[in-house]
Amino acid sequence: MEDRVFVPDLVLVFSGKRKSGKDYVTAQILDRLGPDVCCVLRLSGPLKQQYAQEHGLDLDQLLGPGLYKEQYRADMIHWGEVRRQQDPGLFCRLATRGAWQPIWVVSDARRLSDLQWFWKEFPQQTQSVRVQSSEETRKQRGWRFTAGVDDAESECGLDCGVEFDWIITNDADAPLLEEQLHPILKLAKEATLSSISDS
Numbered sequence: 681m682e683d684r685v686f687v688p689d690l691v692l693v694f695s696g697k698r699k700s701g702k703d704y705v706t707a708q709i710l711d712r713l714g715p716d717v718c719c720v721l722r723l724s725g726p727l728k729q730q731y732a733q734e735h736g737l738d739l740d741q742l743l744g745p746g747l748y749k750e751q752y753r754a755d756m757i758h759w760g761e762v763r764r765q766q767d768p769g770l771f772c773r774l775a776t777r778g779a780w781q782p783i784w785v786v787s788d789a790r791r792l793s794d795l796q797w798f799w800k801e802f803p804q805q806t807q808s809v810r811v812q813s814s815e816e817t818r819k820q821r822g823w824r825f826t827a828g829v830d831d832a833e834s835e836c837g838l839d840c841g842v843e844f845d846w847i848i849t850n851d852a853d854a855p856l857l858e859e860q861l862h863p864i865l866k867l868a869k870e871a872t873l874s875s876i877s878d879s
């Protein structure tokens with residue numbers, strides 16, 4: 681474990697397939713809790729930054745939701761895997777560096793090694809959240825199966841073997857997101873309150 685000065689009260693580590701709604705759901709949580717209390721951290725942020733720099737690419741477009749990033753996704757996955765083999769916690773460390781809010785929402789865990797890093801660093805605080813949507817819904821949001829991406833560890837690494845603390849079903853016919861997020865938001869509020877009363 682690293683020597684830490686700052687330890688968050690709660691770390692919600694989200695995973696889910698492409699277009700399941702990870703960004704959408706985590707943005708809703710940020711919206712409810714506010715930026716003084718909560719931050720959304722993306723493991724893909726430092727990865728894309730480094731990748732863009734090395735390959736002379738447009739970082740803003742790589743970070744955006746458009747088609748640009750899809751042209752590079754397979755190669756970025758491979759590039760990131762090589763980096764992770766050398767140092768499995770690299771992107772987790774970089775993404776969390778400097779985060780000061782008491783609630784961290786990590787939007788994009790993809791591999792067991794990502795979750796393991798948070799469990800090890802923040803055993804008391806980490807809660808895993810899976811966002812799931814049907815293939816039909818994901819298709820309506822623009823997803824198309826891509827060999828080398830949708831059958832790779834980046835998309836399938838957390839498909840089995842993890843008992844998630846929370847599962848959010850993000851389909852039109854599922855219970856309202858508002859209702860599904862309620863217990864998680866309650867937990868976040870309780871975590872900050874109990875740390876205020878401890879201090």
Ligand SMILES: Nc1ncnc2c1ncn2[C@@H]1O[C@H](COP(=O)(O)OP(=O)(O)O)[C@@H](O)[C@H]1O
Pocket residue numbers: 696697698699700701702703704705745821850857
């Ligand atoms: N519950 C929802 N209601 C409306 N739009 C949604 C919902 N969930 C996801 N979307 C939309 O679907 C698209 C894909 O969602 P996104 O959060 O980017 O997925 P992911 O981050 O898992 O790839 C985005 O345009 C997003 O706004």
Ligand SMILES: C[C@@](O)(CCOP(=O)(O)OP(=O)(O)O)CC(=O)O
Pocket residue numbers: 697698699702703723724727743749753756757760788790834
């Ligand atoms: C190379 C990646 O980090 C690219 C991730 O890009 P996004 O996080 O933008 O992906 P989605 O939100 O699922 O569409 C994947 C990886 O294997 O690390």
